């Protein structure tokens with residue numbers, strides 16, 4: 094049927110990862126044994142104490158609506174967690190619980206950005222940022238995060254991008270797809286540039302527990318004059334292996350919460366009560382599973398980085414956060430999309446092309462190491478053999 098679609102949905106973006114997954118499923122139906130390095134979710138199960146609490150919630154009446162912005166007990170747990178882990182003071186009126194980290198992007202961009210507004214966003218970066226800026230009618234302005242600069246913000250470049258139309262800057266540290274981390278100095282300098290301007294910051298901190306150098310990533314909201322202008326996006330998907338539960342949250346000024354509260358009332362009413370109760374357990378319960386997962390990710394990171402660097406034509410920096418590597422493939426002489434298609438067909442290894450994270454991601458692939466050490470070793474071997482067959 095030929096729908097007469099509203100203009101706003103004609104060009105809405107998506108995530109390549111879901112498209113590649115669909116392709117993989119077709120190949121798997123034909124009997125191919127695909128190694129999945131395209132995925133952006135932990136391969137671990139949710140820790141047992143959290144699952145048990147979810148079951149408990151079902152048995153104890155958590156089968157009803159909750160407040161739009163989430164249960165008070167969960168928001169209290171988020172307040173305590175944010176104080177204890179990040180040393181940021183907040184309160185329950187500054188928190189909105191939503192189904193995943195992603196809706197915080199949607200709600201806050203929709204609430205703040207309109208036609209004529211420019212939003213500076215990380216490129217390469219999580220593709221949904223650019224998609225939502227456009228969806229809201231704003232103009233996306235890429236902030237290049239390049240390898241020579243360890244995928245960090247180039248402050249001089251950022252300064253040139255800010256003008257009277259700039260409404261928001263999006264930061265993401267540790268980052269998808271590069272695994273890069275912004276230093277405290279990067280963030281302080283960014284804040285300094287916008288100190289006296291009405292520019293908001295969406296700080297995507299969803300990978301804040303996945304850091305391998307034992308530091309707590311610095312949040313721009315820790316700078317007192319930035320607190321009111323910052324929206325922290327965080328959640329449970331990555332830290333607690335809870336992608337399928339769909340729960341995350343935003344921390345922002347209560348005047349903005351008021352609008353988000355109404356938007357939630359218009360869309361989902363609330364986040365699943367069961368997921369909310371389980372999330373309280375995630376924050377208040379033992380954290381040893383989180384530590385174990387991080388230790389395992391670190392071993393895998395080292396394995397995949399060493400493996401990629403042993404392949405002729407590929408070089409890979411060692412990232413300090415998240416569970417992705419972003420190797421340079423320029424020497425192979427193929428565009429990143431050609432190479433990722435080739436690897437899927439010829440090596441049965443699914444990866445994402447760097448260009449699908451923005452034009453500054455060209456020349457790279459994104460590989461997720463959220464898979465077993467055995468799969469990583471097998472994938473490296475397959476990639477090595479397939480790359481040797483490319484005529485360069």
Ligand SMILES: Cc1ncc(COP(=O)(O)O)c(C=O)c1O
Pocket residue numbers: 133192193194195196219265268269297299328329330331336340341
């Ligand atoms: C940078 C970044 N932010 C947010 C999200 C969304 O997380 P959630 O699944 O909780 O919506 C992702 C998921 O891949 C991500 O990589």
